[in-house]
Amino acid sequence: MTIQPSVSQHTGFAQLSDLPCLTLQCANATAVISLYGGQVLSYQPTAGNELLWLSAKAQWHNGTAIRGGVPVCWPWFGPVDPTLNPTQLKLPNHGLVRNRMWQFSHSKTTEDSVCVTLTITVDDIPASLWHETSEQQPVTLSLLVTLTSTNLSMQLVCDNPLYQQGALHSYFSVNNLQQTSVTGLSPDYFDKVANARRQQQNGIVHFNAETDRIYFDTGPQLHLSDDTQQRQIVQQGHDASVIWNPWQQKSRDLPDMADHGFTEFVCVESAWLNITQVSVLSLAQTLRAS
Numbered sequence: 001m002t003i004q005p006s007v008s009q010h011t012g013f014a015q016l017s018d019l020p021c022l023t024l025q026c027a028n029a030t031a032v033i034s035l036y037g038g039q040v041l042s043y044q045p046t047a048g049n050e051l052l053w054l055s056a057k058a059q060w061h062n063g064t065a066i067r068g069g070v071p072v073c074w075p076w077f078g079p080v081d082p083t084l085n086p087t088q089l090k091l092p093n094h095g096l097v098r099n100r101m102w103q104f105s106h107s108k109t110t111e112d113s114v115c116v117t118l119t120i121t122v123d124d125i126p127a128s129l130w131h132e133t134s135e136q137q138p139v140t141l142s143l144l145v146t147l148t149s150t151n152l153s154m155q156l157v158c159d160n161p162l163y164q165q166g167a168l169h170s171y172f173s174v175n176n177l178q179q180t181s182v183t184g185l186s187p188d189y190f191d192k193v194a195n196a197r198r199q200q201q202n203g204i205v206h207f208n209a210e211t212d213r214i215y216f217d218t219g220p221q222l223h224l225s226d227d228t229q230q231r232q233i234v235q236q237g238h239d240a241s242v243i244w245n246p247w248q249q250k251s252r253d254l255p256d257m258a259d260h261g262f263t264e265f266v267c268v269e270s271a272w273l274n275i276t277q278v279s280v281l282s283l284a285q286t287l288r289a290s
Helices: 247-253
Strands: 006-013 016-026 029-034 039-044 103-109 114-122 139-147 152-162 166-168 171-173 181-183 188-191 196-199 211-216 221-225 230-236 240-245 265-272 279-289
Touching: 006 103, 006 114, 016 114, 016 139, 029 139, 039 152, 152 166, 166 279, 221 265, 230 265, 265 279
Parallel strands: none
Antiparallel strands: 006 016, 016 029, 029 039, 103 114, 114 139, 139 152, 152 279, 166 265, 171 265, 181 221, 188 196, 188 211, 211 240, 221 230, 230 279, 240 265
């Protein structure tokens, strides 16, 4: 029996029992999206083969961002750059949309795909993100999520020209961190742990300590491998890829992560980080198991 592509609304996922969600299904593939944060929480290309990681201690109440899945970072990444915050306002890490409700705008199904569009309108963007000649106004950010039988695609779009950054902060589940690697990276990266710019000639990263790196000008395709399978990560509209694993001490320090949580995932993020000029945003990441 052929399973027709579909989308359904429901409440709850994993331990987040009262979370408003959408489930997409296409053939044997499924994806779950939280309306809180506009965040993909699960992608299974086949039943039981979960590509994404969600912390067993993840929360969503009281303004807490959900730890895991694919958080949306916008309109800045990490701590806001001082050039975008000259008056030193107290602003949250990773932007304004991770802990707000998004709207389910519409869906479209075909014979071989299902696509949903989520939107959020933000009216409290700091004045410093606008060009000096621009009129400040509410800005709508859209997330398009498309599921087929073979892949999951996410596209983050903002048509308003701003000094803006964006990232799809994907947490990937791994079976054995010591046998995990990411390939296809550029040789030039900034090491946030060492606070230094470095060169790595082979474009491969392994995980044997805290890892927090921004790889510049990465290509359109990366591969994440562990001892069980390979995942293909295709990216567009980016100027950097971010690789992150907190390792043991930071895992212990994070209230929404188990002490051993760092052994279960790595983040491979597609990002647009350039803030030298105003720009629109169209950032995409496509995931596929192989």
